[in-house]
Amino acid sequence: MIGDGARHGGLVFRAGGALAFAxxxxxVKLVVxxxxxxxxxxxxxxxxVALVDGEAIPVVAIGASRTHxxxxxxxxxxxxxxxxxSLASGTFPADPASPEGVRYEGASVPALDLAKVYxxxxxxxxx
Amino acid sequence: xPADPKKRxxxxxxxxxxxxxxxxSASVTPEAWAAHGxxxxxxxxxxxxVQRMTSSLAQQRGxxxxxxxxxxxxxxxxxxxxxxxxxxxxxxxxxxxxxxxxGLEAARLGxxxxxxxxxxxxxxxxxxxxxxESARELSGALGEISNDLAQVGGHVDRAREASTxxxxxxxxxxxxxxxxxxxxxxxGERMKKVTGTDPETAKxxxxxxEHARALVGSLATLSGKVxxxxxxxxxxxxxxxxxxxxDPDAADEEGS
Numbered sequence: 100m101i102g103d104g105a106r107h108g109g110l111v112f113r114a115g116g117a118l119a120f121a122x123x124x125x126x127v128k129l130v131v132x133x134x135x136x137x138x139x140x141x142x143x144x145x146x147x148v149a150l151v152d153g154e155a156i157p158v159v160a161i162g163a164s165r166t167h168x169x170x171x172x173x174x175x176x177x178x179x180x181x182x183x184x185s186l187a188s189g190t191f192p193a194d195p196a197s198p199e200g201v202r203y204e205g206a207s208v209p210a211l212d213l214a215k216v217y218x219x220x221x222x223x224x225x226x
Numbered sequence: 227x228p229a230d231p232k233k234r235x236x237x238x239x240x241x242x243x244x245x246x247x248x249x250x251s252a253s254v255t256p257e258a259w260a261a262h263g264x265x266x267x268x269x270x271x272x273x274x275x276v277q278r279m280t281s282s283l284a285q286q287r288g289x290x291x292x293x294x295x296x297x298x299x300x301x302x303x304x305x306x307x308x309x310x311x312x313x314x315x316x317x318x319x320x321x322x323x324x325x326x327x328x329g330l331e332a333a334r335l336g337x338x339x340x341x342x343x344x345x346x347x348x349x350x351x352x353x354x355x356x357x358x359e360s361a362r363e364l365s366g367a368l369g370e371i372s373n374d375l376a377q378v379g380g381h382v383d384r385a386r387e388a389s390t391x392x393x394x395x396x397x398x399x400x401x402x403x404x405x406x407x408x409x410x411x412x413x414g415e416r417m418k419k420v421t422g423t424d425p426e427t428a429k430x431x432x433x434x435x436e437h438a439r440a441l442v443g444s445l446a447t448l449s450g451k452v453x454x455x456x457x458x459x460x461x462x463x464x465x466x467x468x469x470x471x472x473d474p475d476a477a478d479e480e481g482s
Binding site: 106 | 319320322323325326327328329330332333334336337340344347348351
C-alpha cells in the first residue's frame, strides 16, 4: 500500500493524446532526435535503428512528434521511444489508484508499460 | 474746274486699299496671328509641362526604385532573422531537454540529495518556457512583417510598372506636342506667305487701325465746330508722311 507521502521519480509525457509516466528506473535520458536508419521489412511502429552513445538501439514510435527521443532500458536492453511530448521530470506524488503511476496537475498518470510496447512490436508482422 | 491732283491721288489710294480690304485677309490677319501666337504659347507651355513631368517622374522613379531596393533588403534581412529564430528555438528545445534530464537526475538522487538539482532544473525549465514563448511571438511577428514586406514589394513593383507606363505616355505626349509645334511653325510660315505679314507687322497694323479710328473720331468731334484751316494745320504734320507711306511712287515723283 502506498502512503500519503510516497513519491515516484521519472518523466511525465504525452503520447498519442494520453499522459504517461516513465519511472527513472526505466529512463536513461532524453536526447535530441537522432538520425534513424530504417530497417527493411520492419513493422511501421519500429522506425529503425539509431546510434546513441555509440550503441545502436531500436527506435519505436508511440506518437507523431519527432522533436526528441526518450532512451529507456527494458530487461537490460536500450530502447528509443519517439512521438512523445515531455511535460515534466522529477518526483511526483504516487497515485493510489494506479500501481507505479503518479498524479500530475490533478490528473492520474499511469506508468509506461514497456513490456506492452515490446509485445506490440513483436506482434507486428515483418515483411 | 479740274479736281486737285493730290485729292485724286488720295481717292485712288483709298479705292485701291478698299479693293484689297474687301479681299478679306487683311482684316482677319491680326486675329489669326493672335490665335496663332496663343497656340504657339500653349504648345510651348505644354512642352515645358512635359519636361517638368518627365523630371518629376524620374525623381519618383528613383524613389520607387529606392523603396524597392529597401523592401528587398528588408525581406532578405527578415529571412536571416527567421533563420536566427529557428536557431534560437532549437537552442531552447535543447535547453528544455537539459532541464528535463536534470530533473530526472534529481529524481534519481532522491528528494534529499536531488533537491537542489531539481530546483535548478525547474527554474531552467520555467525560463525555457518563457523564452520559447517569446521566441514564438517574435517569430510570428517577423512572419507578419515578412508578409507585409512581400506585399509592399508587390505594390512597389506595380508602382514601378505604372510609372514606366506613365513615362511612355509622357514621351508620347511630348512627341505629339513637338509635332504640334512644328505644325504651328509651318502654319506661321504659310500665313506669312499668304498675308505678307508677320505677327509684329500685324500688331503694328492693328495699332495703326486703332489710331486711325481714334483720329476719325476726333475729326468728327471737330467737324463744323472749328475753322477748317485749324484742322488742316493740325493734320498737316501727319498727312504728308501718310501720303508718302501709302503711295511711295508719288512721293518719289515729288522728291524728284
